[in-house]
Amino acid sequence: MDKLFRHLRDYHPLTPQAEQALADEFEEITLGKNEFLLQEGKTCRHLYFLEQGAIRGYYNLEEKEITHWFAFENDFVTSFHSFITQEPSVENIQLLEGSVLRKISKEKLTALFNRFHEIERLVRIAYEKYYIRLEERYVNSQFRSASERYENLLEHTPHIIERVPLGQISSYLGISQETLSRIRAKT
Amino acid sequence: MDKLFRHLRDYHPLTPQAEQALADEFEEITLGKNEFLLQEGKTCRHLYFLEQGAIRGYYNLEEKEITHWFAFENDFVTSFHSFITQEPSVENIQLLEGSVLRKISKEKLTALFNRFHEIERLVRIAYEKYYIRLEERYVNSQFRSASERYENLLEHTPHIIERVPLGQISSYLGISQETLSRIRAKT
DNA sequence: GGTTTTTTTTGACAAAGGTCAAAAAGGGAT
DNA sequence: ATCCCTTTTTGACCTTTGTCAAAAAAAACC
Numbered sequence: 001m002d003k004l005f006r007h008l009r010d011y012h013p014l015t016p017q018a019e020q021a022l023a024d025e026f027e028e029i030t031l032g033k034n035e036f037l038l039q040e041g042k043t044c045r046h047l048y049f050l051e052q053g054a055i056r057g058y059y060n061l062e063e064k065e066i067t068h069w070f071a072f073e074n075d076f077v078t079s080f081h082s083f084i085t086q087e088p089s090v091e092n093i094q095l096l097e098g099s100v101l102r103k104i105s106k107e108k109l110t111a112l113f114n115r116f117h118e119i120e121r122l123v124r125i126a127y128e129k130y131y132i133r134l135e136e137r138y139v140n141s142q143f144r145s146a147s148e149r150y151e152n153l154l155e156h157t158p159h160i161i162e163r164v165p166l167g168q169i170s171s172y173l174g175i176s177q178e179t180l181s182r183i184r185a186k187t
Numbered sequence: 188m189d190k191l192f193r194h195l196r197d198y199h200p201l202t203p204q205a206e207q208a209l210a211d212e213f214e215e216i217t218l219g220k221n222e223f224l225l226q227e228g229k230t231c232r233h234l235y236f237l238e239q240g241a242i243r244g245y246y247n248l249e250e251k252e253i254t255h256w257f258a259f260e261n262d263f264v265t266s267f268h269s270f271i272t273q274e275p276s277v278e279n280i281q282l283l284e285g286s287v288l289r290k291i292s293k294e295k296l297t298a299l300f301n302r303f304h305e306i307e308r309l310v311r312i313a314y315e316k317y318y319i320r321l322e323e324r325y326v327n328s329q330f331r332s333a334s335e336r337y338e339n340l341l342e343h344t345p346h347i348i349e350r351v352p353l354g355q356i357s358s359y360l361g362i363s364q365e366t367l368s369r370i371r372a373k374t
Numbered sequence: 375g376g377t378t379t380t381t382t383t384t385g386a387c388a389a390a391g392g393t394c395a396a397a398a399a400g401g402g403a404t
Numbered sequence: 405a406t407c408c409c410t411t412t413t414t415g416a417c418c419t420t421t422g423t424c425a426a427a428a429a430a431a432a433c434c
Contacts, residue, residue, distance in 0.1 A: 066330055080322060084315045117304040120311055127314040128271045134321055135267060141329045142361040143253055146421070166382065174329040176422050181383050333391070353412065363392050368413050 003051050004102055007074045011129070012122040021112055022119065026102040037077070037093040037101075044082035044089050046103045050075050053099020054163050058171075059091040067168045070096075070160055076126065077101070096164060146175045147183045190238050191289055194261045198316070199309040208299055209306065213289040224264070224280040224288075231269035231276050233290040237262050240286020241350050245358075246278040254355045257283075257347055263313065264288070283351060333362045334370045 004026065005019060014022070026049070031037070038044050040059065050071050057079065058067040068091070071077045082089035083106060113120040140152055150173060153160060160169060170180040191213060192206060201209070213236070218224070225231050227246065237258050244266065245254040255278070258264045269276035270293060300307040327339055337360060340347060347356060357367040 061330060068326060068329075081319050084319060113308070117307070120304070121300070121307060124307055124311040124314065127311065127318060131314060131318055131321065132268050132271060134318065134325060138321060138325045138328065139255060141325065142255075143248060165380090177382080178384085178423080179421055182421095185383075352410090364412080365393080365414085366391055369391095372413075 003074070004049050007049070008122060011125045012118065014116075014118055014122065018112075018116045018118050021116060022104075025104050025108045025112065027104070029101050029103055030099070031095050031101070032098045033095055035095050037095070038079050038082070038089055039092050040090055041088050043086055044079040044093075045086075046078065046105050047083060047109060048077040049102040050077050051100045051102060053101070054096040055093060055099060056096055056164070056168060057091050057093050058168075065168075065171065067172045070157075070164060070172065072159060072163070076130075141174055146173070146179055147186075149173045149175070150180065150183050190261065191236050194236070195309060198312045199305065201303075201305055201309065205299075205303045205305050208303060209291075212291050212295045212299065214291070216288050216290055217286070218282050218288070219285045220282055222282050224282070225266050225269070225276055226279050227277055228275050230273055231266040231280075232273075233265065233292050234270060234296060235264040236289040237264050238287045238289060240288070241283040242280060242286060243283055243351070243355060244278050244280050245355075252355075252358065254359045257344075257351060257355075257359065259346060259350070263317075328361055333360070333366055334373075336360045336362070337367065337370050 005014075005023075008014065008019075008022075037048065037055065050073060052073060055071045055075075055077055056067050057069045057071075057077075058065045060066070077093065079089040079091050079093060081087070082091075086106070109123075113123070140149060144152065153169070153173065160172075164172075166180060167177045170177040173180065175183075192201075192210075195201065195206075195209075224235065224242065237260060239260060242258045242262075242264055243254050244256045244258075244264075245252045247253070264280065266276040266278050266280060268274070269278075273293070296310075300310070327336060331339065340356070340360065347359075351359075353367060354364045357364040360367065362370075
């Protein structure tokens with residue numbers, strides 16, 4: 001649980017009462033490689049915190065799996081669209097490695113917002129960070145060439161290369177696997 | 188001011204006290220076509236609400252202007268990265284038409300968060316909506332062909348076509364202007 | 375250690391989209 | 405209407421990336 005709270009403090013420091021209330025609600029779960037946290041068509045009712053392990057989010061488009069994000073230690077994980085709207089998810093969330101997570105349901109989180117302004121503030125601040133991250137990925141994906149995107153990955157998130165098969169990285173970068181392989185051969 | 192509050196209520200209803208506090212801080216401004224709300228290198232200190240008009244955000248990449256978003260009536264406008272981090276902006280925000288806006292400074296907004304939990308909640312909910320929007324744009328931009336992206340624009344945001352020159356639309360879609368022109372010729 | 379199975383690389387070719395240059399079409403002003 | 409200036413379209417060609425198929429390499433299994 002420590003890992004979670006150390007991470008939360010980076011967003012916004014909490015009073016002991018608020019920390020305790022969160023500690024009461026965040027439940028630990030352990031899942032094995034290739035298991036699913038969520039499958040398309042199901043509504044995502046939880047927010048997860050990934051303490052240890054690696055996870056990907058992907059969806060199926062024309063027979064292909066498109067991986068659009070990865071998560072590692074200290075990342076929050078959910079199908080954001082489904083979690084927020086409480087509509088069925090179009091994406092799947094699958095473990096790349098055996099992982100240790102903490103989870104909290106949307107209802108419990110919402111109830112905590114009502115009890116603790118500071119918890120809602122923490123989430124507001126976390127959203128800001130995640131928004132900025134996504135914005136950077138967006139600009140990077142749309143206006144850079146395939147090899148620039150790969151170099152950017154090497155520079156900013158090299159751990160992805162170590163822990164994820166190439167086919168998933170290529171779809172994450174929006175490149176065919178063959179092209180990515182050729183880009184790598186050149187460097 | 189009505190327009191702003193009608194819009195805010197769609198996110199989250201506010202008490203009269205909170206509305207009044209916001210009304211006291213949101214200042215009206217009017218700017219003409221081609222004027223700048225923000226230029227790169229400057230830090231964005233305000234959040235704007237666009238009551239009437241049209242605005243674009245763009246940055247310069249290798250001699251070219253890359254337009255990466257448009258805003259119209261009832262949109263919030265800011266250089267999100269700069270506003271949140273209070274670091275110098277890499278983007279420019281320019282009016283496409285003469286526009287009427289409301290603005291509030293970051294300090295004043297933060298002060299309101301402290302006074303009114305409900306205002307911070309409203310912003311938290313607004314972030315969720317904007318995050319989902321960006322996520323959709325991201326997936327759409329990265330995994331669809333040029334003509335699919337254009338068709339998607341026609342279907343979901345046709346007003347852009349009416350109010351924005353083609354060169355800016357093409358860069359928004361991540362296509363060269365010539366290719367966009369050819370796509371249009373076909374349909 | 376040898377055999378499957380999966381992942382990555384390579385080759386040949388095709389398709390999508392970009393670039394450069396020039397022509398055409400619009401939009402104001404006078 | 406005419407001139408000037410901006411925006412859009414068209415043509416020829418080039419570059420990047422994708423696709424299909426097969427080989428090579430790596431990993432997992434017995």
